[in-house]
Amino acid sequence: MRRKAFTLVELLVVIGIIALLISILLPALSKVRTQAVKVQCAAQLRQWGAGLTMYASFNRGSFPYNGPAIANWCPNGGKDLSWTSTIVQKFVEDYLTKNKSLAEVRKNNVLFCPDQIYHRDATEKSDPTLVKGLVGYFYLPHRVAKDPANILNYAPLPSNPDGVGWVQKKKFAQEFRMAPIMSDMMQMVVAQNAWNYESSHVGKGNVPSGGNFLFEDGHVKWYDWADVKIGANGGGFECRYNVSLNW
Numbered sequence: 001m002r003r004k005a006f007t008l009v010e011l012l013v014v015i016g017i018i019a020l021l022i023s024i025l026l027p028a029l030s031k032v033r034t035q036a037v038k039v040q041c042a043a044q045l046r047q048w049g050a051g052l053t054m055y056a057s058f059n060r061g062s063f064p065y066n067g068p069a070i071a072n073w074c075p076n077g078g079k080d081l082s083w084t085s086t087i088v089q090k091f092v093e094d095y096l097t098k099n100k101s102l103a104e105v106r107k108n109n110v111l112f113c114p115d116q117i118y119h120r121d122a123t124e125k126s127d128p129t130l131v132k133g134l135v136g137y138f139y140l141p142h143r144v145a146k147d148p149a150n151i152l153n154y155a156p157l158p159s160n161p162d163g164v165g166w167v168q169k170k171k172f173a174q175e176f177r178m179a180p181i182m183s184d185m186m187q188m189v190v191a192q193n194a195w196n197y198e199s200s201h202v203g204k205g206n207v208p209s210g211g212n213f214l215f216e217d218g219h220v221k222w223y224d225w226a227d228v229k230i231g232a233n234g235g236g237f238e239c240r241y242n243v244s245l246n247w
Helices: 006-057 088-097 102-107 117-126 163-167
Strands: 138-140 181-182 185-191 208-216 219-222 227-234 237-241
Touching: 006 088, 006 181, 006 208, 006 219, 163 227, 208 237
Parallel strands: none
Antiparallel strands: 138 181, 181 208, 185 237, 208 219, 227 237
């Protein structure tokens, strides 16, 4: 008796069909994953927004202090755009990760956008207890431009004259109240001319496709890359978070 089996031609046809299906499905799967990351980043920023609103309701409309270190009260000061103070860290503990163990916080970390791999890994290695204050977003309020700890110039361009004002605001509902208070990271290492290490949502051409922005009223809006202008530079970094000149 002769056994039935695939011929070589039939096997090649099946392999070709499988390869064709994979080539069709992979881009679709990639788009789904990209969209899922955007949605999760936005959801985490909304959590920050809700927490900041609650904090302000108990603190006369203020954002958590994020200025220079103050002895016996704020050992770590906030600096640049992603390093936060001891007070902001306490805010995170009280309003965003309350009653969670350190292991739980590190597993589902509201401090980092899911594709903020570089900063997440760096924190795991150098700050496993999460006390140094690095976050995987640009946290803008309460910055102090003239603090020696800062390496960034918040208003590097004539086209951004209000850059200093709206990253130094200390309270809700004042001047620059329409400006964003947080955003996904879009940070280039100038020496390497590369966005892919520091930024979220890096896509075609190794530049970010855009980013989510959190506003004082709690809403989060996505802006495409073409709509985001430079907000700060210095110290070998270029940071984009200025999405409008009409604050």
